[in-house]
Amino acid sequence: MKLAYFMTDKLSKYHYNSPHQMSPLLPxxxxxxxxxxxxxxxxxxxxxxxxxxxxxxxxxxxxxxRPMNSFYTNKIEGQHTEPLMIERALKADFSDKPDEAKKQRIAIAHIATERWGEITYPSFDAANFFQPGVLQAIHRHLHTQLLDDDLIQTNDDGTKEKVHPGEWRTAGVKIGNHIPPDPATVPVFMEEWQRGYSHSKAGENAVVALMAAHHRFAWIHPFTDGNGRTARLHTHLGLNSLGLTQGLWSPMRGLAREQANYYAHLIAADKDRQGDYDGRGVLSEKGLVEFIQFLINTCLDQVSFMSGMLDIPSFEARLREMLAAESTKDDTKALKVEAATPLAYLGTVKSMERTKFKGMMGLASRTSDRALADLFKLGIITSKSPKGPVELALPLSLFRYLFPRLWPEAEVNTIS
Ligand SMILES: Nc1ncnc2c1ncn2[C@@H]1O[C@H](COP(=O)(O)OP(=O)(O)OP(=O)(O)O)[C@@H](O)[C@H]1O
Known part of the structure; x- marks a missing residue:
C-alpha cells in the first residue's frame, strides 16, 4: 500500500526532479x-x-x-491468494467472493506474464533489456489481463486511483518515507536508468546491473501501482535470459521469505549519501552495494535450496517415501515402493511405454497393473491416451513429498 502524495504548497517542489539525483546507478x-x-x-x-x-x-x-513465483511475489504486499485457489483459477474456477476472485486473477496474470517474458526475452541483451519500454511492456502485459475494476487501487488515505497498464504515473506517490521523483520527470529518470545500465556486458557486470536497476526502478516508482511486481519480473527475466535460472528458481520466493530484510535494504538504498566515505553520488553508495549483496545472497540461497532437490538418488528416495505413505490410504493402497525407480527414470525421459514401466517395477503382472492404476489416481503420472506411454506429473498435492519445504504454504493446503 502506498500514499497518494499531493503538493499543497505551490512553491514547494519535489525533492527529486533531476536525474543526476539518482546517482550512483552502479557501484x-x-x-x-x-x-x-x-x-x-x-x-x-x-x-x-x-x-x-x-x-x-x-x-x-x-x-x-510459476504458480509459486506468482504466489510469493504477490504475497510481498498481501495480494496473494492460497495456492489451491491459484490451482483452481488455472482451471477457470473462480471464487464467488469478489476480493478472492480478484486475487486469483492477479495470480494467473502473473503466471502468464512470466511465461510471456521468458519467451519474449530469451537471451540477454542489455541494450534492449534496460529500455524503459521493456518495463512498460511487462507492466502492460500483467495489467491488461485484469478486469477494469481490478485496476482501481485504494491508497492508504482512502483515495482511489486507476492504474493504466504500461503508462507512467502522472501523480506523486509516497512509499514509506520515500517520496519518489516528480511525476513530470519520470520519463527523464527512466532514460537515465536506461543509460546507466544498457552497456552492461553479460556476466558479472550484468548481474550487478540487474540488482542495482531493481532498486533504482523501485526508487523512481514510475507506475501508479505494480512497481514491485514489475521490478521483480524484470530481475527474474534478466536472470533467466542470462541462463542462470533455467526455470528452477526465482528471486521471488527468496524476497517474499525475506520480506522485512528486502524492505530494509530498499529503504537503506533510498538514503542520501552518508558522509565523505559513501561514494560520490547523491544517494548512498553503501546502501546500493548492500542492496545488491542482499539480492545476490537471496538468489544464492534459492540456488542452494534447489540443488538438494534435483539429483536422481535423492529424488528417488523421496518418491519411495511418498509411495510408502500414500499406500497406507484406502484409495491408493495398491501403490508399491518398487515404482520409485521407473518414476525417477521418468524424470530423465519425456515418456515411457507402460510395459517398460511395469517391467521396471519387477512385480507380478496383476500387482503392477494395480499399482499403475493407483499411480494415475495419485496424479504422479499422466498419459495422453488410455493405453499410451506414461509421463511424469508434478501436482501441487504431492509437493510436500517431492520438494519438501519448497512451498510450505501449499503443503499446508494439501495435507489430508
Ligand atoms: N522504501 C522503498 N524504496 C524503494 N522501493 C520500495 C520501498 N518500499 C517498497 N518499495 C518497492 O515498491 C514495491 C511496492 O510498490 P507498488 O505497490 O507499486 O508495487 P506492487 O507490485 O503493486 O506491490 P507489491 O509488489 O509490493 O505487491 C515493493 O514491492 C518494493 O519493491
Whole structure:
C-alpha cells in the first residue's frame, strides 16, 4: 500500500526532479571489485544447478513453479491468494467472493506474464533489456489481463486511483518515507536508468546491473501501482535470459521469505549519501552495494535450496517415501515402493511405454497393473491416451513429498 502524495504548497517542489539525483546507478570500481567473488559464486552455482541430471524433471519444474513465483511475489504486499485457489483459477474456477476472485486473477496474470517474458526475452541483451519500454511492456502485459475494476487501487488515505497498464504515473506517490521523483520527470529518470545500465556486458557486470536497476526502478516508482511486481519480473527475466535460472528458481520466493530484510535494504538504498566515505553520488553508495549483496545472497540461497532437490538418488528416495505413505490410504493402497525407480527414470525421459514401466517395477503382472492404476489416481503420472506411454506429473498435492519445504504454504493446503 502506498500514499497518494499531493503538493499543497505551490512553491514547494519535489525533492527529486533531476536525474543526476539518482546517482550512483552502479557501484564504483572498488566496491564493484569487492562484489565480484560473490557474483561469481552465484553464476557458478547457478550454472552447476542448471547442468544437474533429470532433464524432464527440470522442464516440468519450469511450468510447475510459476504458480509459486506468482504466489510469493504477490504475497510481498498481501495480494496473494492460497495456492489451491491459484490451482483452481488455472482451471477457470473462480471464487464467488469478489476480493478472492480478484486475487486469483492477479495470480494467473502473473503466471502468464512470466511465461510471456521468458519467451519474449530469451537471451540477454542489455541494450534492449534496460529500455524503459521493456518495463512498460511487462507492466502492460500483467495489467491488461485484469478486469477494469481490478485496476482501481485504494491508497492508504482512502483515495482511489486507476492504474493504466504500461503508462507512467502522472501523480506523486509516497512509499514509506520515500517520496519518489516528480511525476513530470519520470520519463527523464527512466532514460537515465536506461543509460546507466544498457552497456552492461553479460556476466558479472550484468548481474550487478540487474540488482542495482531493481532498486533504482523501485526508487523512481514510475507506475501508479505494480512497481514491485514489475521490478521483480524484470530481475527474474534478466536472470533467466542470462541462463542462470533455467526455470528452477526465482528471486521471488527468496524476497517474499525475506520480506522485512528486502524492505530494509530498499529503504537503506533510498538514503542520501552518508558522509565523505559513501561514494560520490547523491544517494548512498553503501546502501546500493548492500542492496545488491542482499539480492545476490537471496538468489544464492534459492540456488542452494534447489540443488538438494534435483539429483536422481535423492529424488528417488523421496518418491519411495511418498509411495510408502500414500499406500497406507484406502484409495491408493495398491501403490508399491518398487515404482520409485521407473518414476525417477521418468524424470530423465519425456515418456515411457507402460510395459517398460511395469517391467521396471519387477512385480507380478496383476500387482503392477494395480499399482499403475493407483499411480494415475495419485496424479504422479499422466498419459495422453488410455493405453499410451506414461509421463511424469508434478501436482501441487504431492509437493510436500517431492520438494519438501519448497512451498510450505501449499503443503499446508494439501495435507489430508
Ligand atoms: N522504501 C522503498 N524504496 C524503494 N522501493 C520500495 C520501498 N518500499 C517498497 N518499495 C518497492 O515498491 C514495491 C511496492 O510498490 P507498488 O505497490 O507499486 O508495487 P506492487 O507490485 O503493486 O506491490 P507489491 O509488489 O509490493 O505487491 C515493493 O514491492 C518494493 O519493491
Amino acid at each position: 564504483s570500481e572498488q566496491p564493484m571489485n569487492d562484489l565480484r567473488p560473490l557474483v561469481a559464486e552465484l553464476i557458478n552455482n547457478a550454472k552447476d544447478l542448471a547442468s544437474q541430471g533429470m532433464p524432464q524433471l527440470r522442464s516440468l519444474l519450469r511450468e510447475t513453479l
